[in-house]
Amino acid sequence: MKNNRITQLFGIEYPIIQAGMIWCSGWELASAVSNAGGLGIIGAGSMYPEILREHIRKCKLATKKPFAVNVPLLYPNIEEIMTIIQEEDVKIVFTSAGNPKTWTGILKAKGIVVVHVISNSKFAKKSEEAGVDAIVAEGFEAGGHNGREETTTLVLIPMIRKASDLPLIAAGGIGDGTAMLAAFALGAEGVQMGTRFVATVESSAHENFKQKIISTVEGDTKLSLKQLTPVRLIRNKFFEEIEAAELRGASVEELKTLLGRARAKKGMFEGDLEQGELEIGQISSLLVKSNLQVMLSERFGRNSSGQSQNLPLLIFPDSGILLPEKLMYF
Amino acid sequence: MKNNRITQLFGIEYPIIQAGMIWCSGWELASAVSNAGGLGIIGAGSMYPEILREHIRKCKLATKKPFAVNVPLLYPNIEEIMTIIQEEDVKIVFTSAGNPKTWTGILKAKGIVVVHVISNSKFAKKSEEAGVDAIVAEGFEAGGHNGREETTTLVLIPMIRKASDLPLIAAGGIGDGTAMLAAFALGAEGVQMGTRFVATVESSAHENFKQKIISTVEGDTKLSLKQLTPVRLIRNKFFEEIEAAELRGASVEELKTLLGRARAKKGMFEGDLEQGELEIGQISSLLVKSNLQVMLSERFGRNSSGQSQNLPLLIFPDSGILLPEKLMYF
Incomplete structure (x- = not known):
């Protein structure tokens, strides 16, 4: 999976991004995902500015690998949040729920990698014009703030692939290696998963909520x-x-x-x-009960043996890498 | 693509099924798809019984290959329709919009292959109990009568795959080889496409409607x-x-x-x-304008050359067949 634009852009091993989510993705989850070879994201949307600073600092102590911060652009303390991100030397920022023009230039001038979350072609083009480094295209299936067009991931990814040449991360409806393979078939170069990561040991979601999810x-x-x-x-x-x-x-x-x-x-x-x-x-x-007990640090990135029997293999001709379909990432 | 349960069940070359659709899929479309190596379906839902008989007869004259009839089980003249299907010796029937128990046994006793269209696990299990030969799982993206759960194809296919071992056809959000590959990655063994077939020369949709679609x-x-x-x-x-x-x-x-x-x-x-x-x-x-001008008989099943550069290949280990990702079926 080397030579993939997403892994290269972030400097990670697997093109798997953990969505920045309110109340569920603090430093513990983000650092666990980053340590496992993906990209962990601290969700700033539910944090007061100084709480965010604390999470960034703890995340840096918990991992030497790249991680990111997600900032909903509608956030009331947005100026303060962006100042902290720069002060704390965050290398990657995901922006969502707003116009990518407002902050992309400022962040990129500081050498920060900027990714914007979109749900239609119009905003894919706006993101490109704003100079973002990659986009997350999020379908109807997602838990996060969804597009009004109700376009599903299966239809959205080819649509965005047609509209833009930017590195493309698929989100919505993706919870395991099977769906990841499907997303890649549609033209994505990475996946962003939220729900699957909420239901992990390292997520800061309340135990009642985790049980409800499964x-x-x-x-x-x-x-x-x-x-x-x-x-x-x-x-x-x-x-x-x-x-x-x-x-x-x-x-x-x-x-x-x-x-x-x-x-x-x-x-x-x-x-x-x-x-x-x-x-x-x-x-x-x-999702099932056993998903909840998985420690990312133990399982992430490993192939669940015996599951790829009679299943297609995916070959990336440009890298020569064989990827068993049923990669059960965790 | 030999040794696939769907191609074997129907005796067809490609596991591609053209959805039975009201007002758009008469004998011309069904026979064109069947002649091209897929499974064409006459949509009985918009036909008076004697009109259906006429379409079945014309379809038989236009193709020697297998074709099917789709019957919405809510159809008012259902008894008459089912009698005609048996009288005219139709070999494959797709049922939808109703309880699979009502007709499956009767049709199967006559040696007819029966497929039922579902949109949730509950009806997948009901179909299995009723003894159907295969199921079509139709996601939120589809044009046809959709499930109230609003489950998208990306989530529905793995769900149904878990619930039932029946041969599984994915429908909804699929219009080309890319989406077909995605559906197979999710566990489908065939695809049913409607919208893409409405926008063909052989479809009986009004030209205004075709133009509107694209x-x-x-x-x-x-x-x-x-x-x-x-x-x-x-x-x-x-x-x-x-x-x-x-x-x-x-x-x-x-x-x-x-x-x-x-x-x-x-x-x-x-x-x-x-x-x-x-x-x-x-x-x-x-869909784009050029899709409309495609004659199924000319293009179906051929690989659009030059499109599979840098794209994954799909290997079916059980058959040894390489399927270029970007199979543009027509």
Whole structure:
């Protein structure tokens, strides 16, 4: 997997990126993923500036390998966050939920690698114009903030591949080596996974939330809050209240009031499964109990033996590397 | 691609199935696909019984290769349709939109191969219990009648693969060799494509509809009519009326009245792009003008040379066959 543009850009071993996620991806998860050969990301979206500084410092102590920080550009303390990122000498920044023009030039002038998260061709082109180094294309399946077009990863990746020559990371619906292979077949050069990493020992998600994730079945998550910023949620009491409000034609203001503050923290970090907001991707229904006990440091990057029988092999002609299909990364 | 369970089951050369679609897949399209080495399907859903008989007879004259008939089990004249299928000695039947138990046994007793279309694990298991020979798993991306769980093909195929050992055909979001490769990576053994076949010379879709399909961009289709039977539609005047009614909380009865009769025929067969119902898959936004001019009989199954440079190759270890990734089937 050497000679891949994504591994080269970040200086990592596997083109596997752990999504920056609110309340779930602090320094422990990020450093574990980086130590395992992927790219770990600290999710700044749920951190006060000084908390972020602390996580960056701890991450540096926990790994000598590259890691990144994800910054939602709608973040209220954005100036402060970006100052800390520069002060703490973060080498890679993923930006999302905003215009890539605002910060890309400033960060790149400091030698920082910039990646922007998009969900349609229009923003792929905007990202290219802004001078980003790579893009993450995130499909309908994802837990994170989703595109209004509802384009799925299967359709989105070839679409973005047509629209831009930038190094391309696929996100949404990817939780194991099988889906990673599918993403590569579609034209991706790396994958970003969120849900699968929330359900690991090193994730800072509340244990209740982790247990809830592995107990979901098909149809248990739904794209919600489409009038505000669309996000995929586990159906619970909070979800039902939001849905009922939307069905009765509630205004954006009403929805904002209902959503309130700290709902995501309450659900994902404090473990309130009824009143909390539980953001997760559609692949949660594919996860099982044993996934939870996996320590990234032990398993990541290893092939689960005996699983590639009768399965296709993938050859990268430019590198000569054989990649067994059923690489179960962890 | 020999030794694949799907090609063996149907006696075809490529594991590519053309979806049975209302108003678009008559004998001309079905026989063209079958002659090209795939499996063509006559869509009975929009045909009066005697019209179906005519299409079956014409299809037999146009090809000596296997073809199938698709029957939505909600069809009002279902008894008559099934009688004609047996009288006309149809060898393969795809059933959809209903309980597979009702007809599978009867058809199989006559030596007919039966395939059922599903969109969740529950119906995969029901299909297995009913004794079907294979299943089509159809994701959120598809144009046809979609599952309420909104599970995308990327998540659905591994899910169904876990739930059942039946020969598995992936549908939804698949329009070329790249997506076909992705589907195989996920565990599918065949693909069913609808949208891509609607936009061919041999399809009976109205020329206006074909032109509309290739002009769509991301976000131009949306899963609609969720309270009745969910279907993916192109956003037009008719769609907007339905959406407005849904937003104001219209009852199922009101929606049925608004939908009325013959809306699908008006749109897809008669070419009324404003008042008609235009069912199509999300991959329509990936299609371009040149796709329309392709005669299946000329191109199907051939590799578009020069496209597999630097791209992965897929090896099926059990058959030893190399499949260039970018097989552009037509």
